[in-house]
Amino acid sequence: MEDELGRKPIEVVAAVIRDDDGNILIAKRPQDKHQGGKWEFPGGKVEAGESRRAALSRELFEELGIDVGHSARLISVYHEYENKSIYLDVYEITQWSGTATGKEGQPVQWIRPASLNDFEFPEANKPIIEAAILPKFIKILKPVVTAESFEAQALASLASGQSFLMHNFEDTELTHEQLSWLLDTAASRNVEVILQSPPPLVRHDFNLHLSADELLKTQVKPQAKRVSATCYSPGELFKAQRLGLDFIFIGPVLMNSVVNVQQALGWPSFQSLVGRVNIPVYAIGGLSDKDLELSREYGAQGIASTSIAD
Ligand SMILES: Nc1nc2c([nH]c(=O)n2[C@@H]2O[C@H](COP(=O)(O)OP(=O)(O)OP(=O)(O)O)[C@@H](O)[C@H]2O)c(=O)[nH]1
Numbered sequence: 213m214e215d216e217l218g219r220k221p222i223e224v225v226a227a228v229i230r231d232d233d234g235n236i237l238i239a240k241r242p243q244d245k246h247q248g249g250k251w252e253f254p255g256g257k258v259e260a261g262e263s264r265r266a267a268l269s270r271e272l273f274e275e276l277g278i279d280v281g282h283s284a285r286l287i288s289v290y291h292e293y294e295n296k297s298i299y300l301d302v303y304e305i306t307q308w309s310g311t312a313t314g315k316e317g318q319p320v321q322w323i324r325p326a327s328l329n330d331f332e333f334p335e336a337n338k339p340i341i342e343a344a345i346l347p348k349f350i351k352i353l354k355p356v357v358t359a360e361s362f363e364a365q366a367l368a369s370l371a372s373g374q375s376f377l378m379h380n381f382e383d384t385e386l387t388h389e390q391l392s393w394l395l396d397t398a399a400s401r402n403v404e405v406i407l408q409s410p411p412p413l414v415r416h417d418f419n420l421h422l423s424a425d426e427l428l429k430t431q432v433k434p435q436a437k438r439v440s441a442t443c444y445s446p447g448e449l450f451k452a453q454r455l456g457l458d459f460i461f462i463g464p465v466l467m468n469s470v471v472n473v474q475q476a477l478g479w480p481s482f483q484s485l486v487g488r489v490n491i492p493v494y495a496i497g498g499l500s501d502k503d504l505e506l507s508r509e510y511g512a513q514g515i516a517s518t519s520i521a522d
Pocket residue numbers: 224225226245246247251252253254255256257258271298300334335336337
């Protein structure tokens with residue numbers, strides 16, 4: 213891939229390092245470097261002939277003095293700065309040995325994911341920050357018949373530590389009162405709720421999800437905490453990126469969709485779609501929490517499914 217001036221992007225690897233309490237390590241870039249004085253995720257340029265994971269291990273040893281254990285792909289971002297373009301491959305690291313310190317004299321800090329937005333990062337980092345804040349799983353509530361079963365299911369998921377719940381596509385019968393109850397109960401437990409468009413509500417303190425059809429009809433990003441959409445084709449992806457959506461679902465990955473009469477994409481097609489945008493992507497369609505590791509190797513941020521264990 214080349215930028216508009218025919219230059220090859222610089223390949224960079226970086227790490228979102230999370231400790232057992234969920235804090236993330238950030239480091240300050242030296243003043244004299246590109247994007248100097250801004251905060252960054254530790255990492256650096258991939259050397260000729262080096263694999264990305266080898267580059268990641270080398271950079272984190274040089275910059276922080278730690279030995280990387282397990283790493284999972286989080287997001288890849290292509291960004292054009294004025295004087296160079298970069299391809300930034302970001303990994304999430306939860307296992308390492310040694311104590312992370314600024315080996316090159318750079319200040320480092322462990323911070324809560326929600327405070328990431330209080331620090332100044334390079335322009336390329338916007339989607340990386342969103343990816344670091346978003347969860348691995350989005351639990352989609354199953355369609356329900358009665359008000360009692362809706363409440364019972366929502367309460368079970370709210371009690372189970374899920375941080376994002378989505379009201380089901382096919383579940384159109386929820387009343388204003390039920391939706392309001394869901395939002396209030398979730399808020400009291402620090403759980404984010406995603407509703408389908410257009411919910412019969414006057415409030416805006418929810419995340420809004422658009423179907424691919426709604427996405428194509430939308431001209432301006434709607435008002436909501438975050439806006440996401442389901443995408444199947446490159447055109448839909450580009451539309452989502454142009455509107456500035458916060459994350460997207462791509463699928464169906466493994467199961468043909470009866471609703472939209474769509475063939476399952478399979479992982480290779482999923483991967484090539486993910487590679488076209490700089491937005492966190494959830495894989496959807498015939499998947500469960502067991503598919504997480506695999507989905508991440510193919511570029512997903514995580515999985516959205518009714519089959520996420522409570
Ligand atoms: N490490 C890192 N680099 C980033 C981030 N965001 C971002 O735009 N970059 C850009 O990626 C490029 C490479 O990063 P780097 O300066 O860390 O490279 P390096 O460790 O190999 O250092 P070097 O310049 O001494 O060779 C820089 O142009 C930097 O501005 C980030 O979060 N982490």
